[in-house]
Amino acid sequence: MNTLAKLRLHDLAPPQDDFLGAVLDGLGRPHKSLPCKFFYDEAGSALFDAICDTPEYYPTRTEIDILAAAAGEIADLAGRGGALVEYGSGSSRKTRLLLDALAPTVYMPIDISREHMLSACHTLAADYPALHLMAVCADYTRPLRLPTVARGGQRRLAFFPGSSIGNFAPLEALRFLKNVAQHLAADDGLLIGVDLKKDPAILNAAYNDAAGVTAAFNRNLLTRCNRELGADFDLDAFTHKAFYNQAAGRIEMHLESTREQAVHVGGRRFTFARGETIHTENSYKYQPDEFRHLATQAGFEPLRTWTDAQHLFGVLYLRRR
Numbered sequence: 001m002n003t004l005a006k007l008r009l010h011d012l013a014p015p016q017d018d019f020l021g022a023v024l025d026g027l028g029r030p031h032k033s034l035p036c037k038f039f040y041d042e043a044g045s046a047l048f049d050a051i052c053d054t055p056e057y058y059p060t061r062t063e064i065d066i067l068a069a070a071a072g073e074i075a076d077l078a079g080r081g082g083a084l085v086e087y088g089s090g091s092s093r094k095t096r097l098l099l100d101a102l103a104p105t106v107y108m109p110i111d112i113s114r115e116h117m118l119s120a121c122h123t124l125a126a127d128y129p130a131l132h133l134m135a136v137c138a139d140y141t142r143p144l145r146l147p148t149v150a151r152g153g154q155r156r157l158a159f160f161p162g163s164s165i166g167n168f169a170p171l172e173a174l175r176f177l178k179n180v181a182q183h184l185a186a187d188d189g190l191l192i193g194v195d196l197k198k199d200p201a202i203l204n205a206a207y208n209d210a211a212g213v214t215a216a217f218n219r220n221l222l223t224r225c226n227r228e229l230g231a232d233f234d235l236d237a238f239t240h241k242a243f244y245n246q247a248a249g250r251i252e253m254h255l256e257s258t259r260e261q262a263v264h265v266g267g268r269r270f271t272f273a274r275g276e277t278i279h280t281e282n283s284y285k286y287q288p289d290e291f292r293h294l295a296t297q298a299g300f301e302p303l304r305t306w307t308d309a310q311h312l313f314g315v316l317y318l319r320r321r
């Protein structure tokens with residue numbers, strides 16, 4: 001069978017001037033920042049996969065273990081068949097557990113990193129020949145119209161793993177969850193992975209792995225600015241900095257300037273003091289109750305929360321009301 005006949009791409013990728021605009025805006029702010037969605041060019045996506053395999057980065061293996069143990073129950077709640085829609089699908093590694101348990105007819109991965117997503121889809125198409133793959137390259141932080149899928153009376157399960165919800169500040173997370181709710185009908189489900197509040201030492205280690213993979217991931221953003229926007233960042237003059245901000249309940253990731261310097265991008269000049277940072281990512285952590293409250297405000301009913309023995313990570317099944 002020609003498996004590729006079952007793969008369609010809906011390309012809603014943001015234009016390149018989106019990146020330039022975001023960089024000029026972010027570097028022009030009093031506290032310089034860049035949106036974390038720009039981490040994910042092909043090199044960034046590969047580096048994220050490598051982060052998942054570092055011993056310090058517990059979220060991936062913990063979430064996989066939770067999903068593997070709960071897969072049957074998830075299928076009972078979500079219903080078998082139907083469509084599986086995944087936000088930020090990356091390598092679709094965790095997805096396989098759901099494809100095996102739910103046997104959906106359609107899988108719709110949504111990701112901003114087109115080539116990486118398509119490569120994952122080609123492998124899935126070979127491994128699941130009966131599955132219809134409708135890949136969507138898009139920025140999910142923006143209002144998004146998904147391609148129409150005939151429901152045939154079957155339910156849709158939205159999947160948002162990887163604790164990517166933590167990249168949004170709580171109010172943005174609420175807005176995102178409301179957008180997801182609009183992609184669903186009453187009784188459809190959202191399965192979401194949430195990183196839990198815990199001993200800051202565990203969190204700090206997870207974002208500062210000894211092999212320096214997270215540092216390389218963070219600095220790749222500057223490589224991308226140089227390559228795609230003709231910027232002149234000196235990569236040796238910025239270091240990775242990540243720490244848990246207890247008051248805000250989030251990991252913050254920054255790139256710190258090691259000296260006073262100027263950088264040019266898109267015809268503009270940006271100056272940096274020694275020690276000044278570009279804030280590149282937040283990763284908010286939640287107590288299960290805090291997250292259930294947020295989900296309820298967004299129009300979902302939390303039906304089930306699974307966690308690991310050490311309460312490091314939570315996976316929640318939310319029913320769209």
Ligand SMILES: C[S@@+](CC[C@H](N)C(=O)[O-])C[C@H]1O[C@@H](n2cnc3c(N)ncnc32)[C@H](O)[C@@H]1O
Binds near residue numbers: 092
């Ligand atoms: C933290 S990784 C998680 C990957 C995978 N879901 C997992 O759990 O291991 C985030 C994924 O979301 C994608 N992504 C990040 N921001 C995005 C955005 N604004 N719109 C669409 N995809 C995005 C990235 O390309 C990446 O594949």
